[in-house]
Amino acid sequence: MESAIIAIGDEILIGQIHNTNAVWIAQQLNELGVRVVEMVAIADEKHAIHATLDRFLGKYGLLVMTGGLGPTGDDITKQSLAEYFNSKLVAHPETLDRITARFRERGWRLSGSNIRQADVPEGCRVLMNDHGTAPGMWFEKDGTILVSLPGIPYEMEGLMNDHVLPGIRERVTVPHVVHRTIMTQGVPESFLASMLRNWEQALPDCLKLAYLPRPGIVRLRLSAYGKCAAIAELLLKENIDKLLDIIPQHVFALEEIPLEMALGNLLKERGLTLATAESCTGGTVASMITSIPGSSGYFSGSIVAYHNRIKTEQLGVEPEILERHGAVSREVAEEMAAGVRERFGTDTAIAISGIAGPSGGTEEKPVGTTWICVAFGDNKHSEQFRFVGNRERVIAWASNSAMQLMRRLILETL
């Protein structure tokens, strides 16, 4: 099956927002073996929507359209689709009930524009939106499936996962492609590529490798093309096992989960609790860890000691040690870890002190210099890093490195 992704919205065309929806949708469709042949972004204008449908209907098996379903005046996708399919807008009772119930629950007043959100072109299949108010829509014509989804990424992803991807999976019979994701931390893409060169060159022709980097994290996607499922699985397993022998310390998961979830799963499995003491990361590790539902089962809390005075008063770091070694030092990171563990009474602790930049660097300790200490039982591990890049990157690298060090210390200790 071939497909096109259509984004509707002036905000994309003036460069105000990135079309992250298209990237996410393309990834999902590719995993199903649906090839994305074109991505387009067009204006909130009826004639632009109609011209694009004229061009794509009957040409591609699937069109995924996002945007223009909001309650405001510039949202005209629904009207345009109704006209295109010679249909009229009618209220979808189930959606209207939900919107009404939702508003009543919260004591909000229902306006005309809220009610109109329940309208859909007559005859389309309505995709119930459990993540917001605007329903998704599914049309079929001339051998093409057209789905129209809200532009808000969270709602779009919810509707794709709940309805569109399962629906498409039913239509695509042979799994032409089987993907596996290996999550790695701690090696930039180009270094990882050097480390894996021989392994990659020895892969059978039907396996293809892709590097998908994020700050501090590289996802490796290994795809088996054109084989039956059993053989694909076998080839993937064999080659992933070889990969694990080359970079065991950098792999944190063999499925697409974030590092904070991999660490959380490990803590939960082992019945351990964690606290963090953060300086340059400013609470980012705590925020990442608590983004996972159920993290209250293993995470006690954090002290963000952004000022040195707080490091002393709240974490018990000796002023003399701060003076002698500086805040970004092994000694301070270790005292921070010990301090938060003692005060919070946890089994494990992460401490981070570094220079996120853009200012604050010196010749001896340039921007990016970071000390991380992880502690568990009588064991601790401290390490200095020199992260490269802007403030955001340094914080992301430091946070991810700390969580991976913590994982490794637990695995080595228990």
Next chain:
Amino acid sequence: MESAIIAIGDEILIGQIHNTNAVWIAQQLNELGVRVVEMVAIADEKHAIHATLDRFLGKYGLLVMTGGLGPTGDDITKQSLAEYFNSKLVAHPETLDRITARFRERGWRLSGSNIRQADVPEGCRVLMNDHGTAPGMWFEKDGTILVSLPGIPYEMEGLMNDHVLPGIRERVTVPHVVHRTIMTQGVPESFLASMLRNWEQALPDCLKLAYLPRPGIVRLRLSAYGKCAAIAELLLKENIDKLLDIIPQHVFALEEIPLEMALGNLLKERGLTLATAESCTGGTVASMITSIPGSSGYFSGSIVAYHNRIKTEQLGVEPEILERHGAVSREVAEEMAAGVRERFGTDTAIAISGIAGPSGGTEEKPVGTTWICVAFGDNKHSEQFRFVGNRERVIAWASNSAMQLMRRLILETL
């Protein structure tokens, strides 16, 4: 002048990279008053390139094409353009000299594929690339200017700045569009639209409004079309002033900056310091505030009290109050704010306690229920919210609401 942006490359269509080039180019063109009507991403395939040119040549004044100019086999843009314009590839002597000199300087060996980088379709205007090896190309046909640029962002931006934007600026006389962004917090898009309906309907025809929502934040983009700069500015100012009278409490900036920067700027301006005590947001407010360079000037730190025991031991919340009112209550939020302010010795404090979900809700306090207390001097403000959506949204709404409440308390107090 109207334009389209064409990206060539399979890596975009499989969702491996974000098409950041299109965003940057759109911003630059919009500033010149060149409207971007379509953005497309297509495969590295001759027929796809030719079909797109068939569709766009003669339709738009400008086409900016990126990608497919590299030295490897899958880069076929140049050949496709030469064929399309019935031309042949010839070496561009000046570019070849540069490439040769560059390689000689570094002691690298020049390969056939490097030499072929100096080839261009005969008759095109060559845009010298001072930032890399592949030259840009400028074609004109049927009233359309077509420029082809490398896909590497740094080289593309260099060629745009050096050649394309100056060339276009000569052709475009009047700046047709002026944009202003108004940043709001605390009102979902549909409510905001109701509140602003009369104001929006009274806008002159040349002003267009767009709603750009994110969790807890709605950006309003007001654009003036087809007026000279002075009149556009005047119309925008007049109507933004009216808007400020309608929703003064929800606007936090009249430029595109995040709320954490608006709050940081205010603290810096007034010479105040801040600490946070966070439960359900798990350090997200601290992490957002410290994402801003220079935040160490006003932010002391945070206590993330995820467990109730930590609220008592680290923030001094009385166990009896926790017992009687529950962790998600006005009383606990107020004690958390007082506790962190006293311990950290700051002028202001934010405290947040809520139920982020998906579990933990009760009938009386459903998921999303959140108490926020902001404190400054002898003043404090506490408010209960019922945020809607998944864990990520509740955390984002709570964090943004807390920062906006803090801003308002400072503005009301000082």
